[in-house]
Amino acid sequence: xxxxxxxxxxxxxxxxxxxxxxxxxxxxxxxxxxxxxxxxxxxxxxxxxxxxxxxxxxxxxxxxxxxxxxxxxxxxxxxxxxxxxxxxxxxxxxxxxxxxxxxxxxxxxxxxxxxxxxxxxxxxxxxxxxxxxxxxxxxxxxxxxxxxxxxxxx
Numbered sequence: 001x002x003x004x005x006x007x008x009x010x011x012x013x014x015x016x017x018x019x020x021x022x023x024x025x026x027x028x029x030x031x032x033x034x035x036x037x038x039x040x041x042x043x044x045x046x047x048x049x050x051x052x053x054x055x056x057x058x059x060x061x062x063x064x065x066x067x068x069x070x071x072x073x074x075x076x077x078x079x080x081x082x083x084x085x086x087x088x089x090x091x092x093x094x095x096x097x098x099x100x101x102x103x104x105x106x107x108x109x110x111x112x113x114x115x116x117x118x119x120x121x122x123x124x125x126x127x128x129x130x131x132x133x134x135x136x137x138x139x140x141x142x143x144x145x146x147x148x149x150x151x152x153x154x
Contacts, residue, residue, distance in 0.1 A: 001097070001146045002056045003073040003081045007034035015074040020143040023051065023100035023136045029079060046135060048105045053087055053148075054078040054131030062124045075117055078108075078131050085148050087132045096149040099140025104132050 005015035006029060022030040027037040028050030038047040054076060063071045073081055080097070090104040110125035 001080060001142070001144055001148065002083045004142065004144055005074040005077075005079055005081070006032040007077075009033060015077055015079075017074055020141055021079070022141055023097070023102065023139060025136050025139045026050075028136060032079065048135055049133050050136050051080060051102055051134040052078045052108055052131060053080040053082060053104075053134060054108070055085065055087055056081050056083045058129060058131065062121060062129070065124060066118050066120055068118050071117065076125075076130070077111075077113065080142070080148075082148055085150075087148075088128050090150060091132060093153065094137060094151045095134075096147075096151060098142035098146035100136060100142055101138035101140070101151070102134035103137050104134050106133050107131075108133050 004018050004021050006018055006021065008014065008016055018031065024030050026046040028035050030036060035049060039045065040047055059071050059076055087104065088107060091106060092104065094101055094103050107128040108131045110122045110130045112122065114122035114125055
């Protein structure tokens with residue numbers, strides 16, 4: 001795990017880098033007040049957006065293609081920035097992150113805030129190039145440096 005981030009209390013502010021987060025089953029990241037325990041407006045079920053993940057390699061590819069020197073950790077507004085694992089191939093699977101287990105539910109859709117970082121970034125992030133969404137299926141602590149481990153299919 002390269003870095004961990006939570007949303008600030010004020011909308012639109014930069015994400016806050018943290019050394020650890022607590023993932024809570026069916027609720028999300030305890031320290032992320034913006035998304036913790038959110039329910040789907042249509043189904044009333046727990047949100048699919050409990051944890052967001054993206055690879056640092058993907059971020060670096062975008063910055064290279066756009067001629068950006070470097071995109072700092074947390075700027076693309078993901079909770080977990082990883083290295084050494086391709087997240088898109090994990091959609092539909094459970095993975096362990098630190099002590100927790102999450103289900104990777106779907107590719108993340110980039111928002112307009114990406115073009116505020118650099119014009120054209122949002123378009124580069126479309127078509128499954130902006131990380132993934134996950135739901136927490138087993139509670140646990142996650143720390144910077146923890147591995148993301150693909151689990152065998154049940």
